[in-house]
Amino acid sequence: MAIVRAGDLDIDVDMVFQRRSWIVQRIGWVVMALAVVAAALGLLGPGPLSRATASLPGVLEAEYQRFTRYEDLETLTIRVAPAVTTSRVVRLSVNRDYLDHAQIMTVTPPPERVEAAHARVIYVFRVAEPGRALDVTFNLKPRNIGRVEARLAVESPNGRSPELTMRQFAFP
């Protein structure tokens, strides 16, 4: 570093640089404070602003986190509307891409069985009280970083319902 003579001192002072770095430092403080606020609000992971709902009226309603974190447990709650629980079984399909992205740790209630289908996996639940809403909770752990899209649908012998789409972003 350049040693200069400042008064009687041989020293590598650089006030131009120092003033510049003080300015950068103050900008840094603002950025750090904003990051803390964003994290508290849930813009960097689960939190109030991250919570979201999506619904397919009369079929499905989902409560999920827009922002998740890599390998951090998150909860996805799905309510199947009474209109589609009329038979003894409910078949809920989830796109395969999503399951590659997020590992399912637990499903409550546990499905009676899980079926593999083209580009999707079908969770089959036995319904105790047909005609009443059914709540299903998935506990998931994101295994990838970045954007992912979940597509849920209810399937019945008559065909598939439209898809309910949820977009999530997993932070590293």
Next chain:
Amino acid sequence: MESVVRAAVIYAGLLILFRFAGKRSLGQITTFDFILLLIISEAVQNGMVGENYSLTNAFILVLTLIVIDVGLSLLKRRAPAVEKWLEGVPVVIVEHGRPLVDRMQKARVDESDVLSFARRLHGLERMDQIKYAVLERSGEISIIPWTQPPGIAPAEERPAA
């Protein structure tokens, strides 16, 4: 691969955060600062280690941190600009017994800090006994006392006998 990335990101992230936090944060370490550092290391540990508790992983992490550290020290020798940005520069905060208030405020150092270092390092009693005080890169304050009491020309300024 992931371990190397984790260690590198942690190194870079902490470097940036601590540069933003400034010298003041580490120069005069209080008991609470020390506790804070312990908590920070605790908080960072999980992010760095992840779920891999193998010996190989531990050594890869340590190795990565050391390689980056040595690499940066070599880079700093070659590129003074890099050294400035990574470590900052010293700042003169007292000149001929006169505190440079503007600089001291910006650097978050006050006169009592300067006097405390002056007492500890040289047993000085008053501000006017200090010729220069320099806030060093490390965050410590160096004190250069007058070689003679003010009023009498300091030794090095007198013509050689």
